Amino acid sequence: MEAALKSAYTEKDHAPQPAVRPWFFTRPTAKTGIVSWLTTVDHKKIGLLYGMFSLFFFLVGGFEALLIRVQLAVPNNTFLTHQLYNEMFTMHATTMIFLAVMPLSAAFFNYLMPLQIGARDVAFPRLNGFAFWVFLAGAIILNVGWFTKAGAPDVGWFGYAPLTSNQFSTHFKGDVSTDLWVMGLQILGVSSVIGSLNFIVTIINMRAPGLTMMRLPVFTWMTLFTAFLIILSFPAITIALVELMMDRSFGTGFFEVSKGGLPILWQHLFWIFGHPEVYILILPAMGIVSEILPTFSRKPLFGYPIVVFSGAVIGFLGFGVWSHHMFTTGLGTMATAAFSLATMAIAVPTGVKIFNWIGTLWGGQIHTRTPMMFALGFIWMFMMGGFSGVMHSAAPADAQQQDSYFVVAHFHYVLIGGSIFALLAGIHFYFPLVFGRMVSEFWGKLSFWVIFIGFNVTFFPMHFLGLNGMPRRTAVYDGNMGWNEGNLIASIGAFILGIGIFIYFVVIVYTYAKGKKIKRDPWDARTLEWAVPSVPPPEHNFHVTPTVHARDAFWYEKTHAKEIAEENALHAKEEESHGGIHMPSQSWFPILTACGMLFGGLCFAHHFFPGAIVGGVLTFLGVIGWAFEGPGGYHLHLDKDGNVKPDHGDSH
Amino acid sequence: MSAHAGTIDHHHDHTTTTGIPNKKLFMWAFLASDCMFFAALISTHVIYRLHPTPDSPDVLKIFSIELTSFSTFILLMSSLLMALAVGASQKGKVEATRKMILGTIFFGLIFLGCQVYEFNHFVHLGLTLKSSMFGATFYTLTGTHGVHVAIGVVWLVLTYIRTFKPADASKSWIARAVTQFVAFSVATVAFMVVMLAVTHAGAEHGYNLGALVKGVEHSLVATIVFGVSSAILVALSRSSWAVDFGEANAIDVEGMGLYWHFVDIVWIIIFTVVYLLEYL
Amino acid sequence: MSFATISRRLATATAVALLPLFTSGWLTGPQSTFETKGPVARSQLDVFYVTLWVTMIVFVLVAGVLAYATLKYKARKEDAEKPMPPQGHGNPFVELGLIALSIAALVVIAVPTLRAIWYTYDVPEEQRANAYEVTAHGLQWWFKFEYPAEQIDGTGALVNANELVIPAGRPVRVNLRTADVIHSFWVPKLAGKVDMMPNRGNHLWLQADEPGYFWGQCAEFCGESHAVMRFRVIALAEPDFAAWVAKQKQPARTVVAAPEQPKLVAAGYIPLVNPKRNAPGYTAEFDADPMGHWIAKQEVDAGEDVALALRGRAVFKEKACITCHAVRGHDGLGVNGPDLTHFGSRTTVAAGLLENSKVNLHRWITEPNNVKPGNKMYMGVNGMAGYMTADPKGDMTVAHIKVSDDEARALVEYLHSLK
Known part of the structure; x- marks a missing residue:
């Protein structure tokens, strides 16, 4: 017994004598209340934080979209000024991409991925919290412009140089809207890269016993690919932003035309990030759909290895097609042809996924519950977005479509019809897991149909508007262009879509408070996240770290209940003999460090460099405190009914 | 049953699915990301060398290839010391680890000193961030690398300080650690000031002992500050107590080593692309 | 096949x-x-x-x-009782x-x-010799078209603003340049867009099968008034095109002095009331037959108030319009704004946004910022003041040029006399 208390690896005691810790290294232990959220390292709580804030920004971005559609409802409208309209579409895109879809995906990564691989947390729990707080800092910096005289950023979400230079984007002294945009995106990049590094390590290194890579749930695979795309693509935009920041703050000429700068370089750097970013937005959605379809078809995913492999191919090819965003910049014939063909090639692995989803439905027993409705809607809408994407890949056709409403229609089909539909499906699907309550089937389906109809009414006419010559990002248009009907219908559709989203959220909030309580596994699901002992899952996720014997691990568990129960009992004993369930300690340092970055970032964007230095020092102190605080942790012990014993174990 | 049958206590035992420690994997993934940072910066520099702006200076008249070659060599040697530090830590030799880390810090600082001198010198020659596109790309690229080295040095210093953590957890060592860190920072800055003064004196009066004396004279305060802070460092460089630093911490040293080697390799590329190719 | x-x-x-x-x-x-x-x-x-x-x-x-x-x-x-589907x-x-x-x-x-x-x-090899070459410059927020083949003695190439006149049935190679940010040249009926990139020489080619009047628009977001940066392409049969070029090469038309007073307050005074912000710039008659309007615009307007036009010419000088606008043969020399030598022969004003009518020109001259917010005539350009100028603190603008209603009417008459 004495030997069992020693770690097999370090030969040290599991619970060394308590250290004398100064007040600033005292670990917070609150499990409820505001402190528990501010200091949390629990991947589930962090996932919920991501979820709440991304949904908030989703509504903000949606509101901006509605204002845009009001302005465009009729020709020659005066509802918004040109300037405000430009701010609106810039912030709508930036918000939806960086503050809504990406963090909502991150919410799913955080909450589900550790559960899917049978882990108790991510590899670096404090870093995970840090990624969230840094995200929030970036979100604040991006949006703070709304409350200043300068207004919000107004350079478009891809901020093409030299429109972002001081000469063209600083309308008066103290106009820092573009600086806020630059700084906000840099800080969001830090958050994304840090979060992704953590996920990569977690997925590769913290899988439950028996969970080989080719048994990973598809969502976890897509998390892994997305994380790799993020760490490899974000540096390009970060450097582009750094160079732009140098131009704006220190007078360099990277993108200054008068100093010999090449604005085309900005476009290359931006789209080397920007195209993988498209897959960063869609791969998590594909992962979620690949979980939902098998569950409600009651059979495994069709062609699992090919779905995984096609995800990898999409990620890889995604780095080789960036210039198709630049077909009209005069690349020359060879480059245009090469990127045209590469773009067509990427349609193959994408199509393969659609074939496999249909293959999954084929021969199954399809239960059209609400999440399944959204998932099926996803396939339809994503397919249409894919087809208009193929049309863009033909560069000569794209010469007419580029920067027209046809493109606007295309990317809303893949981003709303694709990403958002899948994320909305995921919220319904996992709501019982996360909150232990079930959304009403009637209201869920009603919201689906209203959203589905509103979405198509809004965006389908835009195909015609674009082909009829309407350029995007225009605050006004004339009544003689043949665009009136399409725009009016689109604006009506936008409000239907808005009503659908409203119903969706009201239903979700109602269910959170008063929905029907349910037991675990309401959908008869297949993957490991549903194997948690109760819904919502306990802080330690699993009473016993699960052992995986097959691809759909939970399905196997349900069909081999007795064998698994015996195995778990054995492992529970072993774990207790190893000192109990090890949990990471909470910490103040992630949020403190992020506050330093927020302060420094805001000061830098306002060209107040002493403040920026103070912010940098605060960040540095935060990091040092973090390092010397140590990872920390404590042990939980369970009684025989699986409840955590009141004594919260020994911390160290 | 799979090969991994049996429970795994991830956070505690450092046993992982792949057997690679988390921190090491994290560092590899981070370096992959960092590669892309430098790739973007180096591309920018190369693109603007291929499309030079009319204000481009005559680079060969600005560069001092001897100095940069010397600092490159120094950085390479620091990698060797870093490798020795990792080796020592893996064998649990605390004292040797400390020495090697100090050596790495010292060489890293020489490299940084050379860079500070070089930047200073180039600015005197009229090459600034604003002066030309070459200035912008050059300073941004080499500056970013310099920041990487500086972060590496700070990290080494913190690790060095960490090796003094007493094994007796009830013993407080915070005041000691803070003093050491402050002394390090002050000594570094003071040393750089002295060295700059000495080199400038050397440039004026020729590189001889007289110049050294002149340089020290010109930066007397800095010299004294440097002396005092170094003395503090030396005084604090011994630990008579058992320390909480051993093989278990080797992974931290190793992660730091990966970073340090990466920064070196990046410098080899930068040195080749930014400096050597100009001489073709 | x-x-x-x-x-x-x-x-x-x-x-x-x-x-x-x-x-x-x-x-x-x-x-x-x-x-x-x-x-x-x-x-x-x-x-x-x-x-x-x-x-x-x-x-x-x-x-x-x-x-x-x-x-x-x-x-x-009834499937509830059925076994699970095969787990393939x-x-x-x-x-x-x-x-x-x-x-x-x-x-x-x-x-x-x-x-x-x-x-x-690019223009196919076999037609290259026959191709006509023009250079299009994008500026915030208008287009300048340069005809390198049509040199005017002493002043360089013929330039035109916002209306690109080309020969029909002949390939036209358009060199694309920009003076400030990225713009994009797009005439959907003739050719897909190609961007005008700073520090980069792009080009496209197009050909109009028949004479016609074509709408075009900047297709790359280029700042505050991107939405209203539009232009036209007018294709003419070869002889018509030659005649147009010959006429354009002439210096500005000078009206002959007339004895009577300008009708500023007297009988015949029609007040010009500016429409609201973003109000449509076209009449239904114009939409029905833009080419007919263009042809009509080439001729001197009926009922021209010669005295008022002469006064307008003086106002054009007094109000410093000449620092940015060139009127070849008259006073203007500026290059920051569109060349107005043959302004009266254009169908549009304010970069293709408004039909070139009296009331629209009056609207543009008196309230430019309501028509095209942020425009350089209003805000100033290249360090020169416009209607507004920067105050010493640099974070506000103060009025610099004021154009009264009467002055604007005179300018309208003058500019419309420039055929």
Whole structure:
């Protein structure tokens, strides 16, 4: 017994004598209340934080979209000024991409991925919290412009140089809207890269016993690919932003035309990030759909290895097609042809996924519950977005479509019809897991149909508007262009879509408070996240770290209940003999460090460099405190009914 | 049953699915990301060398290839010391680890000193961030690398300080650690000031002992500050107590080593692309 | 049957299939990419039709299977008792077959794509000698067109603003330049867009089959008033074009002094009331026959108030308009704003936004910021003040030039006399 208390690896005691810790290294232990959220390292709580804030920004971005559609409802409208309209579409895109879809995906990564691989947390729990707080800092910096005289950023979400230079984007002294945009995106990049590094390590290194890579749930695979795309693509935009920041703050000429700068370089750097970013937005959605379809078809995913492999191919090819965003910049014939063909090639692995989803439905027993409705809607809408994407890949056709409403229609089909539909499906699907309550089937389906109809009414006419010559990002248009009907219908559709989203959220909030309580596994699901002992899952996720014997691990568990129960009992004993369930300690340092970055970032964007230095020092102190605080942790012990014993174990 | 049958206590035992420690994997993934940072910066520099702006200076008249070659060599040697530090830590030799880390810090600082001198010198020659596109790309690229080295040095210093953590957890060592860190920072800055003064004196009066004396004279305060802070460092460089630093911490040293080697390799590329190719 | 023929036939079939949309006006309009009037736009449309057909066929097949599977395998009440469906993991032969089919479909798109990429890039070799060359400059927020082939003694090439007049039935190579940010040159009926990139020499080519009046617009977001940065292309039969060039090369028309007083307050004074912000800039008559309007604009207006025009010429000088606008033969020399030498012969004002009528010009002159917010005439350009100027603190603007209603009327009369 004495030997069992020693770690097999370090030969040290599991619970060394308590250290004398100064007040600033005292670990917070609150499990409820505001402190528990501010200091949390629990991947589930962090996932919920991501979820709440991304949904908030989703509504903000949606509101901006509605204002845009009001302005465009009729020709020659005066509802918004040109300037405000430009701010609106810039912030709508930036918000939806960086503050809504990406963090909502991150919410799913955080909450589900550790559960899917049978882990108790991510590899670096404090870093995970840090990624969230840094995200929030970036979100604040991006949006703070709304409350200043300068207004919000107004350079478009891809901020093409030299429109972002001081000469063209600083309308008066103290106009820092573009600086806020630059700084906000840099800080969001830090958050994304840090979060992704953590996920990569977690997925590769913290899988439950028996969970080989080719048994990973598809969502976890897509998390892994997305994380790799993020760490490899974000540096390009970060450097582009750094160079732009140098131009704006220190007078360099990277993108200054008068100093010999090449604005085309900005476009290359931006789209080397920007195209993988498209897959960063869609791969998590594909992962979620690949979980939902098998569950409600009651059979495994069709062609699992090919779905995984096609995800990898999409990620890889995604780095080789960036210039198709630049077909009209005069690349020359060879480059245009090469990127045209590469773009067509990427349609193959994408199509393969659609074939496999249909293959999954084929021969199954399809239960059209609400999440399944959204998932099926996803396939339809994503397919249409894919087809208009193929049309863009033909560069000569794209010469007419580029920067027209046809493109606007295309990317809303893949981003709303694709990403958002899948994320909305995921919220319904996992709501019982996360909150232990079930959304009403009637209201869920009603919201689906209203959203589905509103979405198509809004965006389908835009195909015609674009082909009829309407350029995007225009605050006004004339009544003689043949665009009136399409725009009016689109604006009506936008409000239907808005009503659908409203119903969706009201239903979700109602269910959170008063929905029907349910037991675990309401959908008869297949993957490991549903194997948690109760819904919502306990802080330690699993009473016993699960052992995986097959691809759909939970399905196997349900069909081999007795064998698994015996195995778990054995492992529970072993774990207790190893000192109990090890949990990471909470910490103040992630949020403190992020506050330093927020302060420094805001000061830098306002060209107040002493403040920026103070912010940098605060960040540095935060990091040092973090390092010397140590990872920390404590042990939980369970009684025989699986409840955590009141004594919260020994911390160290 | 799979090969991994049996429970795994991830956070505690450092046993992982792949057997690679988390921190090491994290560092590899981070370096992959960092590669892309430098790739973007180096591309920018190369693109603007291929499309030079009319204000481009005559680079060969600005560069001092001897100095940069010397600092490159120094950085390479620091990698060797870093490798020795990792080796020592893996064998649990605390004292040797400390020495090697100090050596790495010292060489890293020489490299940084050379860079500070070089930047200073180039600015005197009229090459600034604003002066030309070459200035912008050059300073941004080499500056970013310099920041990487500086972060590496700070990290080494913190690790060095960490090796003094007493094994007796009830013993407080915070005041000691803070003093050491402050002394390090002050000594570094003071040393750089002295060295700059000495080199400038050397440039004026020729590189001889007289110049050294002149340089020290010109930066007397800095010299004294440097002396005092170094003395503090030396005084604090011994630990008579058992320390909480051993093989278990080797992974931290190793992660730091990966970073340090990466920064070196990046410098080899930068040195080749930014400096050597100009001489073709 | 060659590939081009097949794609042409497919294109025709598609056009027929889309007929209902055409007839209801969804795909027709001044900037429709379907009503092509030149070979470049046609070649781009042909490629589009190929992509449309291929994707339509694939869509019908895949969507059909998807719909069938969803309906056929939908769980029904009585299924509750049935056993689970077989837990199969897929079929590699089906997968490989589908991958091969997808690749085949893409090859069908790729071949015409590649042909069109080379065709649309530059004027075909055999026609190059015949090609007419112009240079288009994008500026915030208007277009300047330069005719390097038409040199005017002593002043350089002929320039025109916002209305590009070209010979019909002849390839035109447009060099694309920009003075500030990125703009994009797009005349949907003649050719797809190509961007005007700073520090980069781009070009495109287009050809109008017949004489005509074509709408174009900047297609790359270029700042505050991007939405109202528009232009026109007017294609003329070869002799008409030559006549137009000859006329444009002449210095500005000078009205002959008349004895009577300008009708500022007397009888015949028609007050010009500015429409509201963003109000439409065209009349229905103009929309019905823009080319007819353009031809009419080449002639001197009936009922010209000569005295008022002369006063306008003086105001044009007094108000410092001449620092930015050139009126060849008169006083203006400036290059920051559009050349106004033959302003009266243009159909549009404020970069294709407004019909060049008296009331619209008055609106533009008196309230430029309401027409095109942020415009350089109002805000100042290249360090020169406009209607507004920067105050010493640099974070506000104060009024600099004020144009009264009377002065504006005089300017309108003067500018419209410049045929």
